[in-house]
Amino acid sequence: MKSIVLLFFVVSSCIFIKSLLLEARQVKSNSHIVVMGFVYCDICHNNTFSKHSYFLPGAEVKVDCIFKAISPRTAEQISFSVNRTTNKHGLYKMEIPSVEGIKCAAEESAIVNSCQASLIGSSSSSCNVPGYKVTSDQITVKSKGANLCIYSLNALNFKPLKKETKLCGKSKK
Numbered sequence: 001m002k003s004i005v006l007l008f009f010v011v012s013s014c015i016f017i018k019s020l021l022l023e024a025r026q027v028k029s030n031s032h033i034v035v036m037g038f039v040y041c042d043i044c045h046n047n048t049f050s051k052h053s054y055f056l057p058g059a060e061v062k063v064d065c066i067f068k069a070i071s072p073r074t075a076e077q078i079s080f081s082v083n084r085t086t087n088k089h090g091l092y093k094m095e096i097p098s099v100e101g102i103k104c105a106a107e108e109s110a111i112v113n114s115c116q117a118s119l120i121g122s123s124s125s126s127c128n129v130p131g132y133k134v135t136s137d138q139i140t141v142k143s144k145g146a147n148l149c150i151y152s153l154n155a156l157n158f159k160p161l162k163k164e165t166k167l168c169g170k171s172k173k
């Protein structure tokens with residue numbers, strides 16, 4: 001009787017461990033995607049981050065992404081559209097939960113996956129004129145082993161109504 005119970009325990013344990021390993025493999029193959037970018041105040045109206053620029057906390061940004069899911073039976077497209085608020089460092093970030101079939105780190109994914117961000121509003125009354133309003137240019141960092149992708153979008157900016165000539169100098173014409 002003890003040997004039957006022991007055999008049952010061993011077989012049950014093997015089945016349980018195998019199911020955990022299969023589940024872990026499936027989870028590992030799903031993508032983990034992070035989309036992020038910055039918003040800053042362009043004091044000098046030159047569309048670059050200068051020594052007088054500063055990151056804007058509380059700015060509202062809309063992030064739109066399209067991902068193609070790769071599956072043996074279907075070709076699906078998954079779209080995300082969310083609004084985000086920048087943190088105290090001017091950073092907005094969106095983490096996309098693991099989605100089956102999206103292989104963001106695959107070689108061909110650069111063609112089929114894309115994100116863009118656009119300005120909605122500034123939290124600063126002194127820096128609320130949109131500069132760079134929309135960005136789709138991105139740097140993508142990929143890890144095939146972890147199926148992790150970080151889409152870092154180019155910075156967006158607001159400007160003051162008037163250029164700070166005392167800080168930035170006069171415009172050259």
